[in-house]
Amino acid sequence: xxxxxxxxxxxxxxxxxxxxxxxxxxxxxxxxxxxxxxxxxxxxxxxxxxxxxxxxxxxxxxxxxxxxxxxxxxxxxxxxxxxxxxxxxxxxxxxxxxxxxxxxxxxxxxxxxxxxxxxxxxxxxxxxxxxxxxxxxxxxxxxxxxxxxxxxxxxxxxxxxxxxxxxxxxxxxx
Amino acid sequence: xxxxxxxxxxxxxxxxxxxxxxxxxxxxxxxxxxxxxxxxxxxxxxxxxxxxxxxxxxxxxxxxxxxxxxxxxxxxxxxxxxxxxxxxxxxxxxxxxxx
Numbered sequence: 001x002x003x004x005x006x007x008x009x010x011x012x013x014x015x016x017x018x019x020x021x022x023x024x025x026x027x028x029x030x031x032x033x034x035x036x037x038x039x040x041x042x043x044x045x046x047x048x049x050x051x052x053x054x055x056x057x058x059x060x061x062x063x064x065x066x067x068x069x070x071x072x073x074x075x076x077x078x079x080x081x082x083x084x085x086x087x088x089x090x091x092x093x094x095x096x097x098x099x100x101x102x103x104x105x106x107x108x109x110x111x112x113x114x115x116x117x118x119x120x121x122x123x124x125x126x127x128x129x130x131x132x133x134x135x136x137x138x139x140x141x142x143x144x145x146x147x148x149x150x151x152x153x154x155x156x157x158x159x160x161x162x163x164x165x166x167x168x169x170x171x172x173x174x
Numbered sequence: 175x176x177x178x179x180x181x182x183x184x185x186x187x188x189x190x191x192x193x194x195x196x197x198x199x200x201x202x203x204x205x206x207x208x209x210x211x212x213x214x215x216x217x218x219x220x221x222x223x224x225x226x227x228x229x230x231x232x233x234x235x236x237x238x239x240x241x242x243x244x245x246x247x248x249x250x251x252x253x254x255x256x257x258x259x260x261x262x263x264x265x266x267x268x269x270x271x272x273x
Binding site (some may be wrong): 014019069072073076079080103106107110111113114117118120129131132133134136137138139140141142143144145148 | 210228239258265
């Protein structure tokens with residue numbers, strides 16, 4: 001799904017010759033965001049349920065539970081290597097609220113948080129103007145970070161990040 | 175020192191190691207409140223008009239944004255930085271005409 005959404009985003013961003021239509025660029029931003037959203041939800045469900053083909057129904061059922069703003073807040077924390085102290089405390093290498101986060105997780109987390117904001121602008125803020133350079137570079141960035149995240153080893157840190165995308169609201173408020 | 179002043183120091187182009195492919199000409203900074211109501215920064219990276227954005231690698235885009243955020247963190251700035259990219263010609267062309 002995420003590959004098709006990224007293809008769609010690129011087609012929309014390059015659809016108009018000359019000055020692009022805002023509608024095309026806004027839909028492209030939204031498609032790029034949803035590519036990353038569905039990718040991260042899929043990875044998170046695989047981390048929690050398992051990746052076997054026979055488990056797909058369970059993953060699809062669980063995937064309905066993910067909340068955009070909850071994921072975005074979790075990503076903001078991971079991108080800055082700062083988790084609430086109570087969350088960070090038992091983690092290896094934590095010092096206060098500061099935690100060690102790999103570059104791949106930091107990057108994809110920052111991109112998700114940033115793109116969630118841009119998706120809101122694209123869908124609802126008519127005062128915001130998008131330009132083709134912004135949209136094309138975002139699409140390439142999402143494509144690259146998905147490839148890099150796919151290549152990361154299945155570490156405890158990766159599993160924890162992916163689980164936090166679902167459980168962040170409850171964890172962060174304890 | 176205000177956040178904006180500290181940000182401008184942290185984002186001195188001469189001190190930042192940004193990917194050469196993007197040819198960043200200047201960085202503009204604004205204080206911003208995001209849709210969660212959190213204080214944040216909005217940073218516009220103005221790139222050279224000659225950059226072929228269809229062939230800029232996503233890794234370079236990611237590295238540029240990471241370098242900006244890392245420099246802000248080192249400068250003690252905790253607000254999240256939302257980074258936008260535009261060419262000067264696109265900014266000049268933004269005449270508000272609805273299309």
